[in-house]
Amino acid sequence: MSETKFKDIANQITSRIEQGIYAAGAKLPPHRELANELGTTPATVSKAYKLLAELGRVESFVGRGTFVRDKSALNQVIQPQHQELDFNFSILQPCLVLNLNALTEAYTQAAETLSPTLLAYADDSGHSAHRAAGAIWLQKHGLQSASSENVLLTNGAQHALSLLVETLTEPGDTIAVEALTYPGILAIANLAGREVVGVNLDDDGLCPKHLRKVIKQHSPKLVICIPSHQNPTGITMSVSRRQAIADVIKASSTYLVEDDIYAFLNNTPIPAISDLLPQQSIYITSLSKAVSPAMRCGYIKAPDALLPVLAAHIRANIWLASPINFAAATGLIEQGTAFELASAQLREAEYRQTVAADILKDFYETASGFHIWLKLPEHWRVDRLVEEAKKRAILVSHGGYFSVGDTPNCVRLSLMSISSRDRFEEGLIQFAELLASKPMPFSDFLN
Ligand SMILES: Cc1ncc(COP(=O)(O)O)c(C=O)c1O
Known part of the structure; x- marks a missing residue:
């Protein structure tokens, strides 16, 4: 085998990735198949795949093959x-x-309270008692304005994020996010065909100066931030930084989405940005990180003007988040176990x-x-x-x-x-x- 042959083959594969012939996430052909097509040996293709994995262009999984990253x-x-x-x-x-016994108990109790009402379609985005329990969870972690009237129920925070992108933006619109952010947000934007622009982070989190510049240049419809124990940087925004971000958003016509799913990890509650921006901010969270991601219990607190349109999208997409899981969640919150x-x-x-x-x-x-x-x-x-x-x-x-x-x-x-x-x-x-x-x-x- 020539010393450089595998590099030539790697270059050919890279150019196919760049042209979209091998799309993001697609499986590359088996070694022998590509070797036959390119007039080389399976060993050379294997070496080219290894080189591309090293360069971060592809990823290999034992027994499953090699995929475009x-x-x-x-x-x-x-x-x-x-x-x-x-x-x-x-x-x-x-x-x-750590949570297993309490969850077993919570679901046992929820099963004992099954009733025709709980088992039926509910005619809004969830039962009022479940929304009231959500409001307690939100208030306890820094969002004072939450109430059973302004909280909606979702299938986890991921569903809440995708719902907000779908409802408040259109294909081609721009969404501003922290320059390093939770990949679930990038995945939603990517699937939905929304542009994403990054806002710089400093030691105190989202940088207000850069946010102002990004808003001026790109007019994003949404700004999404994770103010507590940010994923991935771990930064928690101070009270003064939260105020500065609220001031920048207030001076614009964009909405803030405050994804505060890690607020329970603050030793003392930190006031939510959304309370400073009641008409221009949507607060989301879930029980995934404190209790269990399998419950898929998420909560949105939105300005009154947005509640009907968000509820209509929830109804159109999933009708309602499972009341049975929310019955268990409500028990856990009301009894203090959560x-x-x-x-x-x-x-x-x-x-x-x-x-x-x-x-x-x-x-x-x-x-x-x-x-x-x-x-x-x-x-x-x-x-x-x-x-x-x-x-x-x-x-x-x-x-x-x-x-x-x-x-x-x-x-x-x-x-x-x-x-x-x-x-x-x-x-x-x-x-x-x-x-x-x-x-x-x-x-x-x-x-
Ligand atoms: C910042 C952030 N938001 C949302 C989610 C999704 O949470 P859920 O399981 O409630 O959908 C995650 C999960 O890692 C996250 O880190």
Whole structure:
């Protein structure tokens, strides 16, 4: 095999990706098939695929094949777990074993309260008692203006985000987001054909000066921000920064979407931006991070003027979010259990952050909440590190999936999804060893 043949083949594949012949997320042809087409050997194609994986253009999965990397593909941020033994640091969810008994109890109680009313279609976006419980959850975490009249129920915060994009923007409109943001937002914009523009972040979160500039230049219909324990940077916006953002939004005709799904991780509640902007802001959250993502219980608090149109979209899309899950959620909130679970998750997160600070030492910068946004040492490039970690059954989220612009040389590590503290520690130790080691030279890597 000529020394450079595989590079030629890699270039040909890259050009097909760029022309859209191999679309984002598509599976590349099997080695033999492409080798026959391009007049080369399967071994050369295999080497070309390896090179492209190293460059971050494709991703390989044992037994499934090689796929064109899609920056907005959620299934790559949350890496599929192939084996029980994987160390999965890529899923941003609570430590579910801590909540299991309380959830069993909550669903048992909900089953005991089943009635024809609960089992029927409800004629608005949810039962009033379920919306009232949602309002309690929102108020407790910093949104004083929430009430059963202005809270709607959704299938999780993801549904709330997609509903707002669908309702408040049109194809071709621009949405402003934090320059590093939750990939679920990018995925929605991508699928819905909305343009996305990034707003710079500084140490206090979304930068008001840059936001003003972006609004002036791009006239976004929505500005979406995550003010507490931001995904992925972990930043929590101060009260003064929240006020500054509210002032910028007030001076414009755009809406703010405040995705405050991690507010329960603030040791004391921080006032929501939406209370400063009652007519121009929509606040969303869910129970996914404090209780369980499987409940799909999300809440939206919107200005009165938007409630009918949002409710109509919920009805048209899903009729209503499952009242049975909301019955369980309402029990958990009314009895105070949901707040106890949230506190237990916060304590577990604090413990795991301390362990991570100790094990990752020089690589660790101050962090809080469920995750760490880790800047890689000079000797590692993110594509290569994610690949090498995966070979060791350590799953981490590639920094590129969170970025609206350039790929940051960072990974996001979620600290809570590995149930056992011992396994969590073992995985972190192995990951720290990998970070400290130097990657083998590129030429050896390809052999
Ligand atoms: C900032 C943010 N918003 C929304 C979601 C989606 O949450 P849900 O499970 O409630 O749909 C996530 C999940 O990771 C998130 O990090």
